[in-house]
Amino acid sequence: MLLMAFCASTTFAQTTDSIARLDPTLKRTFNAMDQTNYQLAMRYNDPVAAKDALYQLMVRNPENMRYAELLQNLYFESGQYSSSALVALDILQVDDKNVASLEIAAYSLEQLGALDKALPHFERLYLLGGDNFSLYKSGFLQYTLKKYQEALNSVNMLTKNSKADEKIGFPTVDGKSQEINMKAAALNLKGMIYLDQGSKVEAKTAFEEAISLEPNFELAKDNLKKAI
Numbered sequence: 001m002l003l004m005a006f007c008a009s010t011t012f013a014q015t016t017d018s019i020a021r022l023d024p025t026l027k028r029t030f031n032a033m034d035q036t037n038y039q040l041a042m043r044y045n046d047p048v049a050a051k052d053a054l055y056q057l058m059v060r061n062p063e064n065m066r067y068a069e070l071l072q073n074l075y076f077e078s079g080q081y082s083s084s085a086l087v088a089l090d091i092l093q094v095d096d097k098n099v100a101s102l103e104i105a106a107y108s109l110e111q112l113g114a115l116d117k118a119l120p121h122f123e124r125l126y127l128l129g130g131d132n133f134s135l136y137k138s139g140f141l142q143y144t145l146k147k148y149q150e151a152l153n154s155v156n157m158l159t160k161n162s163k164a165d166e167k168i169g170f171p172t173v174d175g176k177s178q179e180i181n182m183k184a185a186a187l188n189l190k191g192m193i194y195l196d197q198g199s200k201v202e203a204k205t206a207f208e209e210a211i212s213l214e215p216n217f218e219l220a221k222d223n224l225k226k227a228i
Helices: 002-008 024-043 047-060 065-077 081-094 099-111 115-129 132-144 148-161 182-196 200-213 218-227
Strands: 167-171 177-181
Touching: 024 047, 047 065, 065 081, 065 099, 081 099, 099 115, 099 132, 115 132, 132 148, 132 182, 148 182, 167 182, 167 218, 177 182, 182 200, 182 218, 200 218
Parallel strands: none
Antiparallel strands: 167 177
């Protein structure tokens, strides 16, 4: 079903080719009405009405990507990840450097389990902005997809370039979350990659380095037991 949806995806300009051009004055009037409807719907927490208003604005103004960006956000925030992914992918056909749409596409596809499709968007996010969290996500997905050499390259870049104030959350045994230094998180991931490949000595070293940076890092401690 997801594949069929992606294949059916088209750009906004293509879907509005057959829409007759409105008189400019009439167009401004309709736009003002739908913008007001959208603002009221958001004020009164009515996402369905807000989406309807945005669709009207998108059809009438296919050149204005702002309305599509608002729509992708609404879908993502409501957990409609298939729809948010499709809208984001359409935006990226027009503007492949749209960071907000890259983020929506990456996280939506990840939520849908389409990890191989999510990965290129996380990689591009890192290339565009140098965001280490996107690099960590890239490395983790590369590891999950068994692209071990690519994952090791990402991890090595992280251990070299991560900043002391960068943290990432990990679940704990009591159902809470602990904030872990990015370098320690990268070293833990490095150990997981080695462990997956059967290299227990290298894995053990990586886990021990992660724990030396974050002595209370529960996941790294659990992983270390597997490498002994």
